[in-house]
Amino acid sequence: MNTHVKDMPQTKAKSHFMKRAWYVAALSADVGPEALFHRRLLDIPVLLYRKQDGAPVALHDRCPHRFVQLSAGKRNGDDIVCPYHALEFNAAGKCTRSPHGTGAIPRAAQVRSFPLVEKHGFIWIWLADEEPDHSLLLDYGPLEAGPPTGVGYTYMYLKAHYEMIIDNVMDLSHVDHVHGEIITTRGQLSPLIPQLKEGDDTIGARWEWKQTPPIGILANFLPEPDVEARHFVEVNWSRPANIQLTIGATQDDVPLGLDHCVGQYDLHVTTPETETATHYWFATRRNHLEHDAEFNAFKIKAMHDAFVNEDFPLIEAAGQAMETSDFLSLNPVLISSDAAPVKVRRIVKKLIAEENAD
């Protein structure tokens, strides 16, 4: 089923974005059963909706006749009717009805459809021209390992290049300076040189430290909230823009891992809307107080607000000051904590160059 490669010749131009990758298109919960959901991804207008059997569909959100967005149209079962001249398209993007003239359907009347996978509470989309490579969609199973009251998901939007977000999460040395009580390490993390883990197109960084009292998000779930605890945090980036973060703390003599510590398993994912704006999702599964719906709602809101109110103003200001998405071309002064984000930028650059070379 190669229908998704017929439309959009303009995307054959060299892209500033990596395309051979699975991007998040939306939270599963954000695309309701009846919705015609529009979102621009990698500068492509995309229509997301669900078939009557619930399966998600993604079409290029642009009628091939006069280029009106199909998301402004109506549903007819699993088909979409363009609001301007009522051409009708099925979930594969094929035109199935024209009320015009003899009703003949031009062979070219086809909108591009994009492969989707719904997994771990997200709808993932494949935007490259090539057939989708399912080996590139990683497993984030721990997000689903537990009750719904132990996991939170949130969507954020910011006016900055998506790599600025990757920089922010891959270099956690900012947390003591940008954030308040909620996630301060009380100055313990900044002086550490993180331990790097370089894989095949992946980069990890890990910090371990002690602090008193323990970090705000975990302290109350430790035996003695005011007493020193050992902590760890680990971030693992994989293409295109996914960072899995695990953080934990303990007051016992156990290995520093989520199996033994009070902690949480998080996912930060971004998808560029354009060169200067980014969709950003955060999901977090904790291993404590998992059955408290009220705390669950409070927790995800607090994290959302910390990102939006504390990180975003700085990231957006930096992006405006840079006036380019090519951070490294500006000869920044780099410090020890930049090792991980800079390595990620180099991989991203290499992967994009490889795509454009093909």
Added chain:
Amino acid sequence: MNTHVKDMPQTKAKSHFMKRAWYVAALSADVGPEALFHRRLLDIPVLLYRKQDGAPVALHDRCPHRFVQLSAGKRNGDDIVCPYHALEFNAAGKCTRSPHGTGAIPRAAQVRSFPLVEKHGFIWIWLADEEPDHSLLLDYGPLEAGPPTGVGYTYMYLKAHYEMIIDNVMDLSHVDHVHGEIITTRGQLSPLIPQLKEGDDTIGARWEWKQTPPIGILANFLPEPDVEARHFVEVNWSRPANIQLTIGATQDDVPLGLDHCVGQYDLHVTTPETETATHYWFATRRNHLEHDAEFNAFKIKAMHDAFVNEDFPLIEAAGQAMETSDFLSLNPVLISSDAAPVKVRRIVKKLIAEENAD
């Protein structure tokens, strides 16, 4: 009187717009006896005003001294006084007074004046460098054949290239899908292949059909408002952007023309403000209930609202999605009803190329 060719050397560059044509500058009623009326036409700032004898005047709305718009100035009889340094210009654009120094008037102190013709309730303007060709100003006499309570005029503005409007009116197959009861043909028009009429730089299209009940704008004026009627509609485009539309219906055995049917004689005209914004006027003369001022006001408002609320959002969205004014370069899928608008686009392209070649 060649004064209008002396100013504005920058307009000698190749233009994206057809210039050898009469464009509407304003409704006659919109330029009051005292007004200094500013409007940008084909990206040229234009000042419109009326001499004391009522004759309309158009000047380049830019003082040749320091480039302030003259429309921000004051009138001195038939002359205009610049608001910045009080240079004064007459209705031919000639500087007639300078309060500076010796009062000597530089020979170059001249603003371009544009030929105007006031006709059929519109002020028409000639923006080309060449002498105006009066044979290109067509006759829309039927608009004036009847009482003032039988004709309506309205002005609209939209953020889209003007050719998107021509496409919309030359392909009426959208009416069943975009508009409500007011002008639906109940699906009868879309399946028809319009009859085309190709002239010397003109394109016409005509549809004939039956529907029950008759079309909303005419049904109540037919003998039996709920019974089938024969209908016709005809659109005739002529340069630069004028479409004369006639629509009628009858329940008798008579020829399908306005002489014999209940119907109306309309004019759609557009003038580009810029590449991405358009002035749009609509005038309609009906041959029924011609003496009812209240209905007349209701009718023109209903038509105005249908265009603005139903067509414009789609047209503006399509224009944004296209990101170019060259529709055909995007390889659109074309359907039978596109024959007329595409032929118009080809003529427009040819005429602009001819102008730029000279």
Added chain:
Amino acid sequence: MNTHVKDMPQTKAKSHFMKRAWYVAALSADVGPEALFHRRLLDIPVLLYRKQDGAPVALHDRCPHRFVQLSAGKRNGDDIVCPYHALEFNAAGKCTRSPHGTGAIPRAAQVRSFPLVEKHGFIWIWLADEEPDHSLLLDYGPLEAGPPTGVGYTYMYLKAHYEMIIDNVMDLSHVDHVHGEIITTRGQLSPLIPQLKEGDDTIGARWEWKQTPPIGILANFLPEPDVEARHFVEVNWSRPANIQLTIGATQDDVPLGLDHCVGQYDLHVTTPETETATHYWFATRRNHLEHDAEFNAFKIKAMHDAFVNEDFPLIEAAGQAMETSDFLSLNPVLISSDAAPVKVRRIVKKLIAEENAD
């Protein structure tokens, strides 16, 4: 102390602005003892603040690490702490502390500092790469020769190229046409050909005339407010964008100068924010009613309002109509009163060309 030349390689590109000059950065009164004051000057983001001893400091408002503006950070004594990763910089722009890793400070961790001089109620800044040339900072001592209730300062901002302001002040022939009673010469000034004074990179213009009643701002301070008086006004431009204006009137047989007349000593200074926006300051010292604080406040407000409400709309409109900062390239029609501003434009052009040639 050459620290200000190490940062900002991008400023070595050819500039549209003159750089070897002292620009006003701010009014002394506008930079409080605790403030981190941000202003864009010649398209450079600048942080202004005062050391604990009151001395003003100017730093490039961009951390060299991740380019966040330092003005969003915090003070630590005379140092500034970046809000993102807490790098700390002293008043010379040198990084003095990094909380990251070993605390080692990269040699390149340096922001550019700009030489400042605080004088005559203004903070003057040197933005060129070369060592500051103090001979280029002129003396405006008369502003300070008298009580504080005899002098007013005001800041204005407009969306136009800064040379449009110079044009406006160097050609006073507009005052009769643009302004109301406050500074009209009752048509006496426009017919005069000003007397020019061309110096080494300076241009002066002087007008002398009689009017009845005397000019609005001075009439009430003359012996007979309704009787003819002799007037003079003189404007003197010097680089980069400073115009010293003196105006006076007398009803006695004395020389036309400020020593003998009722009048005022003014300074108009502008600094480009960008190519299309300008910071504009006006200061005025009068030699009458010098001890009336209430009149003093009224006077500066009236002048401020006259500029903002009467000049600015015309200047901004002209700038938009020009669509370029190169006024002379548009072949304007010039009149006698343009002699001074056109000569200034030619000097500015010459000086910029000289800088770019080096």
